[in-house]
Amino acid sequence: MFGQWQRKRGLANLILTLLDSKGEMTGAQIMREIEKVTQGIWRPSPGAVYPALDKMESEGLITVSKVERSQRYYAITEKGKRLLSPQGSLEVVIGDLEYNVRYLLDNRDLLTPDLKEKLKEILEEMEAILK
Structure with missing residues (x-):
């Protein structure tokens, strides 16, 4: 259980770092960017990323900055920046x-x-x- 929890926290930290450095992104863009920064070693699945985004949003670490068609763009909040x-x-x-x-x-x-x-x-x- 600890390893799984640690990995989820690592994913959240990586998402916050990406949003802080790159600006607002969709979930799909976040997955591609993680694959890019890990040089193809890891591309988290939608089943990992979207629940993490939902949890981070409910914790006030990120916010949905805009919605275009069915795409939600996420941005880091001040609380998220403090966590980094x-x-x-x-x-x-x-x-x-x-x-x-x-x-x-x-x-x-x-x-x-x-x-x-x-x-x-x-x-x-x-x-x-x-x-």
Whole structure:
């Protein structure tokens, strides 16, 4: 599940980056542009792109800037631009951290002594930067 979620977030970040640098685009243009920037390695399917666009729109990261015939053009919002900033990236990482800590807490009975030791090391590093 984590890998799939990570990939979806990666797709959203890539879409935001494209809209920020290239301006408004349709879903089809976004798919072609992703294929272009990945040198043909990856062309996301409509089944991945359009749900991502819908979710990003509902989160206020993008907006439909215009509709021509049946084509919707998407543009990045100020909220989307903030997410691309270093501060926005940190906020995303902290949200991910919270999600993962809650997962660990829910599954604490599965932690081996080695995993507990690794978590202690990470916690010590975190405490050092929070002082």
